[in-house]
Amino acid sequence: MDGSLRLAELVGRPLLGRHEEAVGRLSDVIVRLRGQEHPLVTGVVGRLGRRREVFLPVTQVARWGTDHVALTSGRMDVRAFDRREGEVLLRADVLGHRLVDVREAEFVRAYDVLLEPVGDGWAVTRVLTRRRRGGPWRRRAGGGREEGWRDWKSVEPLIGHLPTVAGRRVLGRLGRLRPAGLADLLEEANRAESQEILGAVGADPELEADVFEELEPDARARLFRDWPDGQVAAVLGRMGADDAADAIGGLPQERRRPVLDALGAKQRLRVLTLLGFHPSSAGGLMSLDVLTAPADRTAEQALRSVRDAHSLQPEALSSLFVTAEGNRLTGVVPLVALVQAAPSHPLGDLADTDPVRVGPDTDVEDVALLMTDHNLLVVPVVGDADEILGVITVDDVLEVIVPRDWRQRARAPHPSPRPDASRTEPHTPPASP
Template structure:
């Protein structure tokens, strides 16, 4: 038989309640509860901020024998009245977290902590979740007696929550990168865009501290406004480091938004190969095939075998989402067509890739408008299409996600309800 969940204690009803001794004599009032974040599991209450004789003092958790909705019981005969001072990594639940935004990792959205829920777990009172619904907010507005009768609304388990702590003077802890890494880069970018600048910056700093490759992926997903906002605050070297890890087409889009003086300085800091690719893409119109394409693709000669094509894929560093097809060229490097990666997996190792070429494989020139790109990909049911120069040599590839991102309206994720407060 499954054990029942422990009863919840609402923070808003504990804050402001009486501090009493074991004889139920009133000593003062509870002003706030203190936790230390960073450890795995549910954060334990480490102490209480109390006011006694109009003086704020720290009451260590071990001095308390019981916590209830209407009282906190002192378990010691004496009360230490030294003035309260924050210690490193301490967070005040009411002051620092209540009625503030947090990250709900399960929903990949920002939520507001309308109430903080506590329970006795493993022998001590711990933060077990937050109430993000209207009932939590209502409870704080009602008198204490009436508030006790308001049940928990939209409960989010603390295991799915990541708080912002950048505003807390005693805490240097960043948002946990392992938790953020569970999300897709586009979801992290959505969180950055939905939060305040300080909240977005805290997310980006956490990502950068844990995984610079993920930082570049998230940066690619940010809208122009947020990209420029963060670029203004970073040095040229920091920007160049991010751009070097981004896809060349996305990096070129960012470079295009910089003023001329800074653009040249940042381009000079890029690795030579990345600089060459970005400079080439920078010259194309972003609404045409050249501006949409990526220079990352796999292309083999027509006499190559299936196994040789597979080896090229394994040795290369082309992103997975760009590897739907391997492109094939003749001895003059002119594009002959493409072979789906799935076909390479099904074919015998010694089969020439020329035998697997798809018939009537289309291609585009760099100045083809977006409408033509979309029509061609829809007509031929393509997930990727090659872009060639005047000599029919392949210079880039456009994937369907590039087309969709360009065609969808700005802010489409919020417009279609993919972000929210609950």
């Protein structure tokens, strides 16, 4: 058969030898992943009798067809098929399984695969998928399903074959996703899917920490449940202290102390400080990473400090806090004021000397109202002597006051600068009934 082939038309078809003698049936098609390129077909799995499966190299396939697959010879190695590292079985691993749509950061289910000739061989070019309209966020709204063909390059398969997974401990197309998108996938994934996604994400420890910061508490606790204390502590050590404190609070009581003891001394002290405040208070919500400077520091020097503050959240850098002896808060300078000021201008002349501030026991809802009233992106948390303890950013507040089920809501369509040609139906004959 010339042109493209649909996997569903091939599976189960007779395998005929050189003299058209029946030697078995096609059970599966084997491809090898090639990073960002379309996977090449390397062979097929033939079924002899009811159970025995054997390997046939693609070079032994003389012609593909929807009625039968012709072989160059009826001779074959009758040893039982032994899958090798890096091999993907299209029927066993892809058909009926969920893939990751890396553009939409959601799961889709594969219902067919398109094979097309490339050079001297064949490659997987497209996959027929079905997904809920609006994605997993429409679960409670009923949703519906959309079906269409898309380029294989736009999805990431979750193979499940342990040697292949171990050999793919690189991010691949999952590396295009932001931490929040990966967190969304993990929250919907089953156990096997979670393990494979985490295996890929774990190749980048910093990304892994960012993903765990984005996870809902229940999902994070579920994933940590099967991890040893040292592995949990390694991830928490790379997270912000406020997020790490939240994560430890979500662990079973008997695991909290062992995980704390496994943390580095600096992170352990920061986490213990935050755990001393009520979770719904300003102290429990604040981040300990604050950019401060004395009043005699110049705008140029302050901007240099901002550029060097790589470990701080970008949201926390929207303002610089002016402090005096004892880390006492004396003023705040918005970042835009620093950028617009003359380089030699001292911070003391640029600062608002009566900044809005909250105490560590302030209720988080009061913090939200205060930030709304004053249009603040960040608010400092101070102690009894006005010493600055930490800061609360607007995204920290939103995570607390937005309803917990916000992810269930329908999200806006993903903007696209041009029509997505990969979702059009390929010109292939209809599948055989």
